[in-house]
Amino acid sequence: MEASDEQLMLAYGSGDAAAFETLYGRHKGPLYRFVLRSVKERAQAEEIFQDVWMRAIEARGRYEPKAKFSTWLYTIAHNRLVDHWRAKGLALVTLDDEDDPIDPPAGPSAEPHRRAEAREKVGRLLEALAALPAAQREAFLLHEESGLSIAEIATVTGTGEETAKSRLRYAMNKLREVIDDD
Amino acid sequence: MIEGDDPLSRRYRALPHEEPPASLDAAILAAARRAAAPRRSPARWAVPVSVAAVLALAVGITQHALREQPGIEVSPAGGEYSAPAYESAPPAAPPASAPEKRDTPAPASALEKSATPAPTSAPKKSATPSAASAPQPAASLDKVVPTEEQAAPATMQRAQPKPLGDSSQPVPAPQLEARQSARRADAASSPPVAPAAPASPHSERSTERLSQQAAPSAPAAASAPMPPRTKREATGMMANTAKEPIADPRVRELERIAQLRREGRHTEADEALAKFRRENPDYRIPEPLWDRVKPRS
Numbered sequence: 001m002e003a004s005d006e007q008l009m010l011a012y013g014s015g016d017a018a019a020f021e022t023l024y025g026r027h028k029g030p031l032y033r034f035v036l037r038s039v040k041e042r043a044q045a046e047e048i049f050q051d052v053w054m055r056a057i058e059a060r061g062r063y064e065p066k067a068k069f070s071t072w073l074y075t076i077a078h079n080r081l082v083d084h085w086r087a088k089g090l091a092l093v094t095l096d097d098e099d100d101p102i103d104p105p106a107g108p109s110a111e112p113h114r115r116a117e118a119r120e121k122v123g124r125l126l127e128a129l130a131a132l133p134a135a136q137r138e139a140f141l142l143h144e145e146s147g148l149s150i151a152e153i154a155t156v157t158g159t160g161e162e163t164a165k166s167r168l169r170y171a172m173n174k175l176r177e178v179i180d181d182d
Numbered sequence: 183m184i185e186g187d188d189p190l191s192r193r194y195r196a197l198p199h200e201e202p203p204a205s206l207d208a209a210i211l212a213a214a215r216r217a218a219a220p221r222r223s224p225a226r227w228a229v230p231v232s233v234a235a236v237l238a239l240a241v242g243i244t245q246h247a248l249r250e251q252p253g254i255e256v257s258p259a260g261g262e263y264s265a266p267a268y269e270s271a272p273p274a275a276p277p278a279s280a281p282e283k284r285d286t287p288a289p290a291s292a293l294e295k296s297a298t299p300a301p302t303s304a305p306k307k308s309a310t311p312s313a314a315s316a317p318q319p320a321a322s323l324d325k326v327v328p329t330e331e332q333a334a335p336a337t338m339q340r341a342q343p344k345p346l347g348d349s350s351q352p353v354p355a356p357q358l359e360a361r362q363s364a365r366r367a368d369a370a371s372s373p374p375v376a377p378a379a380p381a382s383p384h385s386e387r388s389t390e391r392l393s394q395q396a397a398p399s400a401p402a403a404a405s406a407p408m409p410p411r412t413k414r415e416a417t418g419m420m421a422n423t424a425k426e427p428i429a430d431p432r433v434r435e436l437e438r439i440a441q442l443r444r445e446g447r448h449t450e451a452d453e454a455l456a457k458f459r460r461e462n463p464d465y466r467i468p469e470p471l472w473d474r475v476k477p478r479s
Contacts, residue, residue, distance in 0.1 A: 017218040021211055032202045046206055053210045055463030057217050062461075076463040083459070086476060125193055144194050158466045172190060179193050 005069035013060040020060075024053070027070065030145040031077060037129060037141055038081055048084060052077045067155065070146050074156045078138070085134070128178040136171035143168055432458070432465055440474035448478055 003011070003019070005026065011019035031052065036045040055076050063072070129137060135157070142148045142156060154164040428434045435458055442451035455475055467475070 012214070012218060015218050015220065017215045020214040020218065024207075024211060024214070028207065029199065029201050033200055036200055046202065049202060050206060050210060052463075054213060055460055057210075057214050058460045059463050060217065072464055075466075079459075079463060079466060082466075086472060126197060144191065175194075176190050179190060 006065035009060070009063050009069050010065065013063050020057070023069070027073060027146075031073065034074070034141045034145045035077060035081070037126075038134070038138060039084060044084070048077075048080050052080050055080070068152065070148065071152045071155055074142060074146055074148065078156050078158075081138070124178055125175065128175050132171055132174060136167045136174075139164055139167040140171035140175070432462055433471070436467065436471050436475050440471070443474060443478070451475065452477055 003022070005023060008019040008023040012023065032045070032049050035049045035052070036042065039045050039048060052073070056073060059076075129140070132140070138157065139153055142153045143150075148156065150161050150165050150168065153168065154161045157164060159167075428437060435454070439451050439454045439458065442448070442454065455477065
């Protein structure tokens with residue numbers, strides 16, 4: 001039977017490096033996409049992505065499976081993103097601001113190799129995702145990429161369940177408008 | 183909620199499945215392996231080896247000294263270590279001989295008068311020969327407060343070897359410590375205790391009690407379990423740092439970083455903040471506190 005994420009992380013905390021490799025393999029893709037679609041540039045995304053894993057590695061001795069491993073991992077990622085936004089002089093309260101979407105990802109419009117995608121339906125979804133307020137985009141990505149529930153999203157983002165639910169609902173409504181237009 | 187067959191979910195899953203570059207994978211996995219690798223603890227074998235080396239050296243030097251000066255254990259005539267001085271210098275009291283000597287109350291009173299209790303009739307300016315003083319420092323110093331004048335010669339003689347079989351006397355250092363501890367005891371109005379003997383658990387506890395009493399500002403609650411606090415309560419306490427200790431060690435650390443910022447020690451603050459983030463990656467720094475600890479651009 002496959003070991004759970006929590007068991008693997010505990011094993012890694014005890015010195016089993018192979019356990020970490022398995023854990024990394026399971027979560028690297030979703031986490032990478034979560035970060036990539038949350039920030040403006042790929043280089044920044046890679047730096048944040050690596051930072052998140054480094055923090056998880058350093059915290060291995062203090063890890064306690066009080067919640068799902070993915071909740072813990074994405075809490076680290078969220079905090080790291082908050083640091084990123086704060087470094088840009090952005091306060092958390094503005095992350096919900098729809099009028100001034102904070103630090104939208106570059107998306108297809110910024111990087112040449114992605115401009116072709118912009119002409120496709122898939123590209124329009126990426127653009128729409130990029131145009132969401134950061135808090136709503138984050139809620140959507142946490143749900144879709146990492147499969148977190150509303151309660152877990154609330155835990156990761158440090159908000160209440162109602163706030164997490166409303167952010168997710170707003171995000172979905174806006175994205176559905178885009179795909180419905182296709 | 184997005185269900186698996188929701189059109190939005192299907193459309194999203196159709197997006198490119200970007201993965202991190204192989205170089206990034208390699209770097210992270212290498213870091214993980216390094217972190218998990220068992221640390222070499224040179225201290226494990228280094229300590230016994232160094233102890234053995236010291237012992238071997240000591241034995242060798244002793245043997246060499248004995249070979250060179252076979253009569254060293256006998257009082258040499260006209261030597262640097264003259265007999266009178268040698269005989270009059272029993273500063274070190276081997277604990278092993280202690281029980282044999284602490285059988286009379288007289289030594290205690292004798293010690294009150296003399297800080298250099300000479301077991302023999304060796305001429306000492308302040309010595310009142312104490313025949314059988316209690317060699318156990320902790321017990322004998324319970325009520326002894328040697329004067330400074332008396333303690334000084336004892337201190338000076340400390341370096342001289344104690345003759346074997348000599349009646350033991352209190353060690354000068356414990357005497358000084360006893361005086362200090364007695365002062366503390368007076369100040370704290372606690373029963374006299376002799377913290378001079380490290381081997382005495384009772385004195386250790388007493389020392390600890392004295393130190394606790396001597397620090398009235400030290401919150402007793404610091405050692406007692408604090409009731410659970412919400413994060414808001416924890417951060418709300420920041421406004422009252424001068425009045426009340428902060429229970430959460432993370433908030434305490436952030437307050438320390440904020441203090442560094444106030445003092446303009448930004449380099450230290452940056453390093454401390456980075457270290458805090460590494461050690462507490464899943465801790466959410468509240469906005470008000472973040473404003474006080476954030477890096478200054």
